[in-house]
Amino acid sequence: MIREIDDLFHQQIQSWPLLAKGIEGLAQAKTRPVRIDWFDVFIRHIPHRVKSTTAAVDRASILKRPCFLCPQNQDPEEKGIAFGDFILYSNPFPIVNRHLSIVHREHGAQRIAGQFGNMLDLAKALSDSFIIYNGPECGASAPDHLHFQSGSRELFPIEIDTRGKPGPAIPGYARNVLVFRGADRSRLIDQIDRAIELLSAVTGKAPEPMINIAVFHDRTGWTVYLFPRGKHRPQVFHTGELTVSPASIDLCGIFVVPLEKDFERISGENIAAIFREVTLPDDQFNQVAAGLEGVR
Template identity: 40%
Template sequence: MNIDFQEGVHKLIDEQLINWPLARDNYQGLSSVKTRVLEVAPATTMRIQFNPARIRSSAAKVDEQSIRQRKCFLCSENLPVQQRGIGFGDYTILVNPFPIFTRHLTIPHKDHIDQRIEGRLTDMLNLARALPDFVIFYNGPRCGASAPDHFHFQAGNKGFMPVEKELSAHPGKIKLLDRDRVKVFSIENYLRKTLVFESDDEEMLLKWFTRVFTFLGKVQHMEVEPMVNILCSRERDLWRVFLFPRREHRPRQFYAEGAEQILLSPASVDFGGVLITPREEDFEKLNADTINDIFNQVTLDDDTWTQVQLIFKV
């Protein structure tokens, strides 16, 4: 672990919150963000956050025409003049000025290349090792990424998402694999289909992750990549990777009109147990039944999930 590197990232955050008014104001605003917690299933909680600053991300237009008509906000030449970054290989670590976490990073690739995780999970593992205070996360191009045309990760301080704590004691936790220095678990009856990989061996972890990812690509027939959200962290000497396979970008409530509309576009943080609502009316109306319905629409279907689990019976 490079302690000095992570300290440099923490210093970057602190300095940006002093010198960049937009970031300072939005991080200060987190202290007044409304939150409430619901138990949506046994041993399964969801924290709902009313965060109006996130409307830009939650309601982002990600169709090809809309993307072509705007400047890429992750390209270095389009960053705000006050924004500073720290290099990390092919990436630049930036403070996210529209935070969910009290320490929230955006980590774009230095080149303008599409949001595709294939071949870049190693980068995610390296980031997790370099930033052990953080959870690194990836939103696929139709899975919450508001810039699907520019590859990027994000990161947030550990301990914020319920999934981090619920994994260890959840009654639905099932061990699917324990070999090649890799353990794989599923969490059943957990609102969303969830696989958890744990390993101290990068090569073996990549091998088993790739098997699942390749299978999902075959059964989903997607033009770009299978629909996934990924969380990755370093826990002592192990990597822990949460894989949330899914089948839909947004639930029908997102497109509804009038009182039926809920502007909730689930991404990695939502799958991690924190629902981000940029409108107060949605914050107030969400209940356990509605949340179950939304995740049932976007998470992987039961038949394909059964096939995924069979991958580990070899």
């Protein structure tokens, strides 16, 4: 599978100008690590992400535009690789190397119910990469068409930050995140289902609480990061102070900043405050974590 993805990129860079431009944009992206307490966040300035960062994802705006994940609206040069019910495409606006959009064959709502097993299978097949899910109200720019993304793990800060930490909570990490590990696929699916159920109950959000998910697979099995969200975008986005809108990749430690003026001035304190603001508040998070402890 990894070999096929290499070939896909090789072929698509030659034949699809939009992708070639995106790969060039990523090559020119500047990255600045910033230390926050005991961990690093990598601030990455990528001008071509400005449309995603500022995308209008309210219902009315989504209904008005053609769905860019449906085949009839894609560039004619865009080609993909089949994986079960999904097609893997090179992402023309990459944040990381080998950035793929993993798109369901059918146009239908972004919902994780019944789909988490597919994320685990993708993570196993693409073991050089992480797989992510952005909930429809927390970062997905196509909330009307089910999709995941994947990207190279060569820079994946959360993997290093959480190594050797038992979870499910990671204390003092600025963002609230639940970590699950194991080689038992059905047990992990049960754990995530249970966590989502608890989050729905605690936040009153049904059918799906606001979440981002990231998962990768290595020799020890899977590692899953579940980020429960308190809100979609931070206050500094709405006031115009900083053009940032964190989703899975940002919460995993690669913080995307499309505007140069923000890249120069954003601090570790700013990022820690944004993480705290957009992930679930401590009191609700602790209730969920306590509920999970009971069933471990």
